[in-house]
Amino acid sequence: MLIELTDQPIDVAATIAAVEAEGAGAVNAFIGTVRNQSTGRPVVRLHYEAYDAMAVHQMRLVAEQAQEKWPMLQKIAVVHRKGTLEIGHVAVVVAVSTPHRAESFAACQFIIDTLKKVVPIWKKEEFEDGQVWVAAHP
Amino acid sequence: MLIELTDQPIDVAATIAAVEAEGAGAVNAFIGTVRNQSTGRPVVRLHYEAYDAMAVHQMRLVAEQAQEKWPMLQKIAVVHRKGTLEIGHVAVVVAVSTPHRAESFAACQFIIDTLKKVVPIWKKEEFEDGQVWVAAHP
Amino acid sequence: MKLKLSLFGITKEIVGSSELELTAPDTQSVAGLMEQLRTQYPKLRDLTSCAVAVNSEYAADDYQLHERDEIALIPPVSGG
């Protein structure tokens, strides 16, 4: 299980390679990148802040939950970046390997969906005319 | 749209990079690899044979169907290998990019599921004691 | 008329060649061709299924074949 929070660019290929397994016929990978807009407004860049220790702990808990729900999971990798990211930069990579493909999609989607709900990482969107902490206000 | 049938090793990173787009916040990639077993029997290697022209045409049709079902799809890459593959080798990569993540999972899964039904590629499993064309017989 | 077929995977093994030329009635459907082939190569009857492609598209059973059609037998596919 590869769980990592980093302020360096994420090596997507290495993260995916980390879940390769001879018993796995299927790998699913989700890659979250910085979009050039948010609800129609042009985004200049993003700033990610994390509560490091808790973020890594919660990322691991999510991966362990996935392993429990899908016991056939071979390997799991979850890598999240923090700091300042420009358009197109990779913010997060989730990769899983399973014997058959349906479970690889389901487990990978579960991990990214749950990660976005529980892992203490905060994203501030920088626009031409200001900055907004995403989801902070109703 | 990147559609390719090749007898060379697939460059997974390059295939995923091919779907990067500034308007895409999400990339989903499925990677099919050669498992070390099939229904419990140890597999030595696989041989893939393709009806080249039709395979590429059908791969493109599947990608076009996905584009129609998910108009927000930014880019699609479908690369399939043919020839002899050893355990762990990559047989197929499907990658898609979308603004938001749910559609990236759905579209990628649709493409690989449909590809496996319609694209004229045949897999012969080589065991220690014989060879079998997968799915040929009931 | 003369038809030329491309064969792949298990159908190539059953027929013993990657190409097959055969003489068919001047009006021959996809279903008629398959019946003709199954008579000549009974092992084709053992397959889970066998489709026919014409010019890289799956052809319906009632499609009427033409001499210049690029025809292929498509046993159960197993890519991915």
Add this chain to the structure above:
Amino acid sequence: MKLKLSLFGITKEIVGSSELELTAPDTQSVAGLMEQLRTQYPKLRDLTSCAVAVNSEYAADDYQLHERDEIALIPPVSGG
């Protein structure tokens, strides 16, 4: 008792610091702490939600805090 809180994202901006030390009643629950903070920093009331983490776990409203707990405010997360 004295409690030390870590602050992140919007809560760090509202409080104006990444750490906050405060004096709480000797028996103070998570819910009580939040009420204490909302009185001191009314802008916390404007947030969509604000959870409290104790020792890297989300804490329930009725959790009784201890002086050595590693406490953090968790405004709505937005990773990924």
